[in-house]
Amino acid sequence: MSALFSPIKLRGLALPNRIMVAPMCQYSADNGAANDWHFTHINMLSLSGAAMFCIEATHVEATGRITPGCLGLWNDATEAALKPILASVRKHSKTAVAMQLAHAGRKGSSARPWDGGQQIPIGQGGWQTEGPSAIPHKEGETPPHALDAQGLARVRDAFIGAAKRAERLGIDALELHSAHGYLLHQFLSPISNQRTDQYGGSLQNRMRYPLEVFDAIRAAFPAEKPVGVKVSATDWVDGGWDLAQTIEYAKELRKRGVDWIDASSGGVSPKQKIPLGPGYQVPLAQGIKEATGVTTMAVGLITEPKQAEDIVASGKADMVALARGMLYDPRWGWHAAAELGGEVYAPPQYWRSQPSTQKALFGATTFGAR
Template sequence: MSQLFTAFCLGPITLPNRIVIAPMCQYSAVDGIASDWHQIHLGNLALSGAGLLIIEATAVEARGRISPADLGLWSDACAAALGKILDSIRRYSPMPIAIQIAHAGRKASTAPPWDGGHPLGANDGGWQPVAPSPLAFMPEDMPPQELSQLDMVQIEQAFVSAAQRAQQIGVDAIEIHAAHGYLLHQFLSPLANLRDDEFGGSLENRMRFPLEVFAAMRSAVSERIPIGVRISATDWVAGGWDVEQSIVFANQLKARGCAFIHVSSGGLSPQQKIPLGPNYQVPLAEAIRAGCGLPTIAVGLITEAEAAEAIIAEGRADLVAIARGILYDPRWPWHAAAKLGAQVDAPRQYWRCQPRELKELFGDIRFRQR
């Protein structure tokens, strides 16, 4: 039996298999409001047969967007638009859906990647980024404004409000973005956090604000909604955030009710030296899983079904996330199931597409009652 296609309990929700669609920014919202593109994009992925779909990084406030076209959840209008899309998707797909809640910090106010990804000034629709310390991501960038403790209280409340809106529109799980050099990662890393108050300096202090945000969100939504955290396990820079600190952080999150850890890496410093290659981040996930015991998601150039199967079968991670690969091949889980001799959920409208030699590929979908 394929281990990749066994069920897995993520807190109170049961995933039909171990394949996760990682959050991927689409830069297609208008003032934070989901567009028709999100209807098409998310609807397509929701028919893929994966075990869990995580909606892209969704900003808790307008200045927390990476670009002006980022998805947001800071207003009832944002929630209504995204909720309408989710309602539509769920008429045809039983796939559990999570959302990644985020704040870009000093990496905010940039153009979408296809427009160069450069920082935007006020005349180009940009705004003043904020951060733990007034250190720019790139030396030539405008320094961010250092957050006061009052600012931090307001941002924490923005995370809480976004989580509550996510619950209102019926998401199954929430992922907090503390990776890739965005705000919460900036607090964690000594390369970006030079504060001299109780939120900077020691590891305990640098973890304080991200842990407070997590605890506040956890207490603000129902226990039926698991909350996990995506981290960069290492900055890939000497003297920066690393695996050992990540394990400490993961254990602190676990003590506060964290349901899972999604392990990525990098994104905080242009000085990073990343050893790219197939499955290059899996050892990080394996180390953190062993160090904290939380359900762990591995991600990063996992492109082949056999590799994903081995990661689960060998106990290196509990779940495998696919990102760019599933944009290229939106039926990746179907093809993985075919290779591994497993079954996958597919909409009945597509059942007739099964190749003759794979007549047992598709399972019988039973829609959840809400």
């Protein structure tokens, strides 16, 4: 039996396989609101064969967006825009739908990647960013304002508000984004956090605010629904955040009932030196899993079914999350099931697509039409 296509339970959520479509920013929203692009994108990937689809980084306030085109969930308009999309997914797919809640911090006010990705000046459509310390991401950028007590409370409350809106939308699970150099990762890393109060300095202090936000979301979201956390397990910069600190963070999250750790890396500094290669982040997920026992997801340059199968079967991680591979092959889960002897759900309109040489890929054996 395929390990990748074996079931797993995350709190009250039962998943038929170990594949998640990773959250992927589309930079295509209108003032934070999802539109027809998201309708197409989300519905397409909800039929990938993955047990869970995670909606892209969904920002909890307008100033927390990475770009002007980033998705949000901070008011009635952004909530309403997602309703018809989710209704369509529920009608045609059995995938669980998760959502990643995020705040960009000092990496906000940026142009879309295809427009260069650089910081947008305030006088040219940009906005004042905020962070743990008044340190810009790149030399020459406008520094963020350091969040004071009132600002910290405001952002935490924005995460709570977004979690409650996600529940009203019927979202099955949440992932808290504390990776890729965005706000919560900025608090964790000594590169971006040089505060001298209770939120800076020691590891315990740097973890304090991300843990407060996790606690707030966990309390606001139904107890039976899982909440995971995405981490950058290393900054890939000497003197920055690293795997040992990540393990301590994961231990604290486990005490608080975290349901998974999604192990990515990098993003907090342009000085990073990332050793790219197939599955290059898998050892990070493995290190977290072995040290803490927390359910882990491996992500990053996982492209082949046998590669994903080995990751799960060998115990390096409990699940895999695919991003670019799913964009390139939106039926990746189907093809992996065919190769590994698994089964996936597909709507009956697509049953006849199964090659005659494959057995019961969709859990059905006969397809008839007059």
